[in-house]
Amino acid sequence: xxKEHLLYRYSRSGFLLAVLLVPALxxxxxxxxxxxxxxxxxxxxxxxxxxxxxxxxxxxxxxxFKSAYSGQILVLSIDSxxxxxxxxxxxxxxxxxVSLSQDSLMVTVALREWRWEDGSLVTADDVVRSVExxxxxxxxxxxxxxxxxxxxxxxxxxxxxxxxxxxxxxxDQIATLGHYLLPAAAVAHLDPAEVMSWxxxxxxxxxxxxRVSSWEHDRHLxxxxxxxxxxxxxxxxxxxxxxxxxxxxxxxxLETGGVDVMTDVPPHLAVRLEARxxxxxxxxxxxxxxxxxxxxDKVLFGERKVRKALSFAMxxxxxxxxxxxxxxxxxxxxxxxxxxxxxxxxxxxxxDPGKARALLDDSGWSDTDNDGIRDREGVPFAFTMITRxxxxxxxxxxxxxxxxxxxVGIEMTIRILEFTTAIDxxxxxxxxxxxxxxxxxxxxxxxxxxxxxGFDRYNYGRYANASADSLMDLGMRITNRxxxxxxxxxxxxxxxxxQPMAFLYHPDMLIAYNNRIRDIQPHVLSPFQNIRDWWxxxxxxxx
Numbered sequence: 001x002x003k004e005h006l007l008y009r010y011s012r013s014g015f016l017l018a019v020l021l022v023p024a025l026x027x028x029x030x031x032x033x034x035x036x037x038x039x040x041x042x043x044x045x046x047x048x049x050x051x052x053x054x055x056x057x058x059x060x061x062x063x064x065f066k067s068a069y070s071g072q073i074l075v076l077s078i079d080s081x082x083x084x085x086x087x088x089x090x091x092x093x094x095x096x097x098v099s100l101s102q103d104s105l106m107v108t109v110a111l112r113e114w115r116w117e118d119g120s121l122v123t124a125d126d127v128v129r130s131v132e133x134x135x136x137x138x139x140x141x142x143x144x145x146x147x148x149x150x151x152x153x154x155x156x157x158x159x160x161x162x163x164x165x166x167x168x169x170x171x172d173q174i175a176t177l178g179h180y181l182l183p184a185a186a187v188a189h190l191d192p193a194e195v196m197s198w199x200x201x202x203x204x205x206x207x208x209x210x211r212v213s214s215w216e217h218d219r220h221l222x223x224x225x226x227x228x229x230x231x232x233x234x235x236x237x238x239x240x241x242x243x244x245x246x247x248x249x250x251x252x253x254l255e256t257g258g259v260d261v262m263t264d265v266p267p268h269l270a271v272r273l274e275a276r277x278x279x280x281x282x283x284x285x286x287x288x289x290x291x292x293x294x295x296x297d298k299v300l301f302g303e304r305k306v307r308k309a310l311s312f313a314m315x316x317x318x319x320x321x322x323x324x325x326x327x328x329x330x331x332x333x334x335x336x337x338x339x340x341x342x343x344x345x346x347x348x349x350x351x352d353p354g355k356a357r358a359l360l361d362d363s364g365w366s367d368t369d370n371d372g373i374r375d376r377e378g379v380p381f382a383f384t385m386i387t388r389x390x391x392x393x394x395x396x397x398x399x400x401x402x403x404x405x406x407x408v409g410i411e412m413t414i415r416i417l418e419f420t421t422a423i424d425x426x427x428x429x430x431x432x433x434x435x436x437x438x439x440x441x442x443x444x445x446x447x448x449x450x451x452x453x454g455f456d457r458y459n460y461g462r463y464a465n466a467s468a469d470s471l472m473d474l475g476m477r478i479t480n481r482x483x484x485x486x487x488x489x490x491x492x493x494x495x496x497x498x499q500p501m502a503f504l505y506h507p508d509m510l511i512a513y514n515n516r517i518r519d520i521q522p523h524v525l526s527p528f529q530n531i532r533d534w535w536x537x538x539x540x541x542x543x
Contacts, residue, residue: 060215080094081178119228130184139192210224281512288509291504
């Protein structure tokens with residue numbers, strides 16, 4: 001057996017890291033954080049915090065969920081072997097120690113004494129079965145094509161020891177251990193072919209700090225403290241997640257005390273709270289990318305020169321300054337500035353309608369019948385762009401984009417749909433263009449978004465480019481980040497030329513909260529990143 005290098009060991013005094021896999025990144029934060037300042041008051045456990053959710057989760061089964069709202073709930077209720085911390089380094093959760101073989105093709109994990117909500121131990125069999133289900137074609141998990149695709153097999157060496165065997169050397173082997181876990185006993189009698197009707201779609205089995213107590217569809221979900229939790233418990237007893245699709249309604253509920261926390265506050269509404277002593281606003285540089293997905297199966301978007309013209313025609317500054325109020329940055333590519341591989345020398349396309357017109361002319365798109373719309377071989381350059389309802393930035397940005405494109409002779413029809421309707425159509429490929437928002441991975445792996453093997457994940461436009469695939473594959477094989485940076489820079493330059501989608505903006509994350517909830521410290525990883533530390537003084541408890 002190859003010599004193994006011990007990477008992590010858990011001790012009573014904390015986590016001892018022998019090897020730092022990910023360099024620290026500097027995040028941005030700001031705004032008013034009155035209630036997050038240190039206090040000498042004792043933190044007495046108890047109380048309920050109420051959070052406004054913009055949309056209902058799709059399912060709560062970690063194998064098949066696709067909604068970001070589902071992910072936010074699952075990360076509060078299911079702990080993984082490894083987890084990314086606020087310093088962007090991976091640290092053990094359920095794992096006690098992690099050893100990487102010299103050739104990096106095996107990782108051996110010893111488990112801590114960690115329990116499911118029914119009190120049973122998390123075992124190596126649970127880990128093995130979880131990976132098997134993620135990779136089962138009958139499940140068709142959207143995570144099967146990610147890092148887990150590099151797992152050849154997982155074996156239980158003992159009840160508390162498991163070994164991962166990888167197909168090839170990659171830079172993110174340890175990050176692979178961040179997948180969700182399921183109890184083998186709970187899924188033993190379930191048919192993978194019937195996964196859409198599994199009980200855990202509504203009630204996942206928890207080994208995390210909270211458990212899903214109830215879910216009243218289109219109204220709320222109630223999370224309660226997991227009394228069997230093996231880690232440091234949260235101070236809160238309960239977290240009530242109210243489903244409120246309309247943004248203004250969410251904000252009014254916040255102002256009037258119906259909810260305590262709103263995680264997606266638009267800048268123009270945040271200003272209303274800044275003068276109030278009973279609320280705080282926290283600002284964090286985000287991992288989101290607002291962009292237009294082009295459907296590459298459509299003839300209109302198949303040529304690089306045309307996509308480049310569309311990019312030059314779009315006024316990104318009008319979106320960032322006018323709609324985000326300056327709380328964001330113009331996007332140049334698929335890596336937000338908070339990601340270590342981001343190359344600041346790759347600049348976004350400027351707003352240049354003249355250059356856009358010249359490129360369209362060169363591509364044979366001209367207004368032959370003088371109706372104001374370009375055409376080629378009798379086909380007008382006309383298409384429909386859809387976006388989701390409930391996000392005023394997108395609802396107004398799509399109008400700006402329509403005006404931008406109209407100015408260069410392109411007719412764009414707008415359709416604003418309910419979130420579930422919009423995303424279902426996009427996933428099915430039933431769209432021309434989609435103005436959406438993507439959450440980038442902080443540990444770099446853009447294949448789900450831009451790889452030719454990502455059609456069943458987030459590559460909704462079905463973009464495929466051999467050079468892009470080659471660069472992504474090479475970048476993921478290089479374990480030293482200094483060596484990998486030139487590869488990722490080349491990838492970003494290629495994306496700037498290819499414009500597989502129009503990268504528009506990176507919105508900051510603005511979180512507003514009532515000061516009765518104390519010690520809230522949101523992070524780029526999650527607005528709930530330090531929810532374990534949230535607490536409510538007994539005199540401030542309402543429920």
